[in-house]
Amino acid sequence: MPMNLLARIAEARGLTLDGRQLEQFEEYYRLLVAANQRVNLTSVTAYDDVQRRHFGESLVVVAALYRAGVMRPGQAAHAIDLGAGAGFPGLPIKIARPELTLTLLEATGKKAAFLERLVQQLGLAGVTVVHARAEELAHDPAHRAAYHLALARAVAPLRVLVELALPFLRVGGYLATPKGSAAAREAKQAAAALQICGGRLELLRPLDLPGPGPIPTLVLIRKIADTPDRYPRRPGIPAKRPLR
Numbered sequence: 001m002p003m004n005l006l007a008r009i010a011e012a013r014g015l016t017l018d019g020r021q022l023e024q025f026e027e028y029y030r031l032l033v034a035a036n037q038r039v040n041l042t043s044v045t046a047y048d049d050v051q052r053r054h055f056g057e058s059l060v061v062v063a064a065l066y067r068a069g070v071m072r073p074g075q076a077a078h079a080i081d082l083g084a085g086a087g088f089p090g091l092p093i094k095i096a097r098p099e100l101t102l103t104l105l106e107a108t109g110k111k112a113a114f115l116e117r118l119v120q121q122l123g124l125a126g127v128t129v130v131h132a133r134a135e136e137l138a139h140d141p142a143h144r145a146a147y148h149l150a151l152a153r154a155v156a157p158l159r160v161l162v163e164l165a166l167p168f169l170r171v172g173g174y175l176a177t178p179k180g181s182a183a184a185r186e187a188k189q190a191a192a193a194l195q196i197c198g199g200r201l202e203l204l205r206p207l208d209l210p211g212p213g214p215i216p217t218l219v220l221i222r223k224i225a226d227t228p229d230r231y232p233r234r235p236g237i238p239a240k241r242p243l244r
Contacts, residue, residue, distance in 0.1 A: 002026040009056040013063035024095050039110045041086040052211050058089035060207045070174050077148040083155035101126045107133050135235040138167035150175045158186035162193040163238045167227045175221040183217035193243040198225035
């Protein structure tokens, strides 16, 4: 059976993947490795490593969101994945939970084109790929305060990500981002951005990811107030001059 390691990771966390879903993950892997020869999508390409570090980590994130009450099985939530790149964590979560409506936001044209092809070839409904900068799209009325959940992986330091992501969320929505060993320090540095943009740190917890390698930490932020209209600032400014 394809994706044996991923199937075990999912099952151990209460997520059941059927044969069709495992075939989609297998096709995802094949398309990722093929496209990676033309577009710089990932440095991780070994079969088991992709199952664990890309697909598995994404599913461990959604399992943690279930435990935290942020998502519920069968819930038709609307999520946006910022800086989607190769599609992590949003697309693996979508494959595992088809009821999710997902927007993949990617600023690099070649990566956005890869995502378009990937979504089409995997036969995924309810997924939209948007080629744009977060700083600009967040001021579009169709996207501002429109989402239950914002996802991001390896996009920006947390104090920058807060400014980019929270404008997309409705009050009561959540930003979920796996971070590395500096997660606690990033959370402290993001205190001013959280206050300004209407967020509150809800959870800081290591993810239950098996096997060798670093263990990421899930940072979960709840939006508790509207983000002022001026945020996010124009492209490039959040990274150059983080809120403090």
